[in-house]
Amino acid sequence: MRRRLSVLVAALAACTSWTAASAQERGRDWTFNLIEENDSLLHGDKHYTQGLYVSLFAAQHESEDRWFDRLRSVADAIMLPAEGGRLYFGGFLGQSIFTPEDKRLNPPDPADRPYAAWLYGGASLYRETDHTLDRATLAVGLVGPGAGGRKVQNDWHSAFGFNKAEGWSSQLKNEPGIIVSEERKWRLATALGPFETDLLPEINVSLGNIFTYAGAGGVIRFGQRLRADWGQPRVQPALSGSEFVNRAALRDGPAWYVFVGGEGRAVARNIFIDGNTWEDSRSVDRKPLVADFTAGAAIVADWARLGASFTHRTEEFDGQHGADEFVALNLSIQF
Numbered sequence: 001m002r003r004r005l006s007v008l009v010a011a012l013a014a015c016t017s018w019t020a021a022s023a024q025e026r027g028r029d030w031t032f033n034l035i036e037e038n039d040s041l042l043h044g045d046k047h048y049t050q051g052l053y054v055s056l057f058a059a060q061h062e063s064e065d066r067w068f069d070r071l072r073s074v075a076d077a078i079m080l081p082a083e084g085g086r087l088y089f090g091g092f093l094g095q096s097i098f099t100p101e102d103k104r105l106n107p108p109d110p111a112d113r114p115y116a117a118w119l120y121g122g123a124s125l126y127r128e129t130d131h132t133l134d135r136a137t138l139a140v141g142l143v144g145p146g147a148g149g150r151k152v153q154n155d156w157h158s159a160f161g162f163n164k165a166e167g168w169s170s171q172l173k174n175e176p177g178i179i180v181s182e183e184r185k186w187r188l189a190t191a192l193g194p195f196e197t198d199l200l201p202e203i204n205v206s207l208g209n210i211f212t213y214a215g216a217g218g219v220i221r222f223g224q225r226l227r228a229d230w231g232q233p234r235v236q237p238a239l240s241g242s243e244f245v246n247r248a249a250l251r252d253g254p255a256w257y258v259f260v261g262g263e264g265r266a267v268a269r270n271i272f273i274d275g276n277t278w279e280d281s282r283s284v285d286r287k288p289l290v291a292d293f294t295a296g297a298a299i300v301a302d303w304a305r306l307g308a309s310f311t312h313r314t315e316e317f318d319g320q321h322g323a324d325e326f327v328a329l330n331l332s333i334q335f
Helices: 002-025 066-078 149-159
Strands: 030-038 047-059 086-099 116-128 132-143 175-186 188-192 195-208 211-224 255-270 289-300 304-313 324-334
Touching: 047 116, 047 149, 047 324, 066 086, 066 116, 066 132, 086 149, 116 149, 116 175, 195 255
Parallel strands: none
Antiparallel strands: 030 047, 030 324, 047 086, 086 116, 116 132, 132 175, 175 195, 188 195, 195 211, 211 255, 255 289, 289 304, 304 324
């Protein structure tokens, strides 16, 4: 198992290294993203308790670039129709951790969601026009003890004097996972004197043994120089913006905005609630409809973007004691 994880991490690291090297060799803009989502600042650890995500993205720079010519063929084949557009490509690594509400119990409450962790990586392709943004993503990884959730959570708790979670021995079993996702976002923009507003409606679909769902929603933003990005990136599933920044939009100064938004998802599969796909494991009865309501703010300079948001997520399984709430922090660095 450790060998498989090492191969996965090495392959994804190579993909990320190629992206960075390609950007530097061709003079291409690129963006590094770090996202941390956590509920500890609000209610303590429960359910979706922590998500860490890092990515590196390069922008199309030369029209004759053979790599991006090939990627454009892929984009035109799998994405909704659009004329032209600028391409962005990159790799990512992430880990998400899920626990029941009462972590003192061992074995855990069978009516609460199981312990689980998801260690993953992959690649995404964006296509941006003046009025649309498409994204196609492939994520692969591992659910179960090999994903390292027990060690990460309990080592962190020990380091800061918190109680350990006692029920990790009952977590979901090791299972390789895959998620294939596509998303289309539109931009409807207006100007109010020196300020701007835009509405970013979106539709998305994800398929795989980890998540299978279809979603629709949107974000309303108010600020200045909103074309610098499409909102803050997030750990999926969630309302998410762009993992790149349009530095040309920042010629007259930094961008900033505040936003509110919401998304509804029809969920057919969530391994962290439904349990393992091919083996018996802990599980609870999943709710078929889930909604997120989010609000936040961001500032975007020529070299960095900093954002924070709050999300209220409706109940995901029968017997859940109220909605979940968590904070997301995003730091992006542009080179």
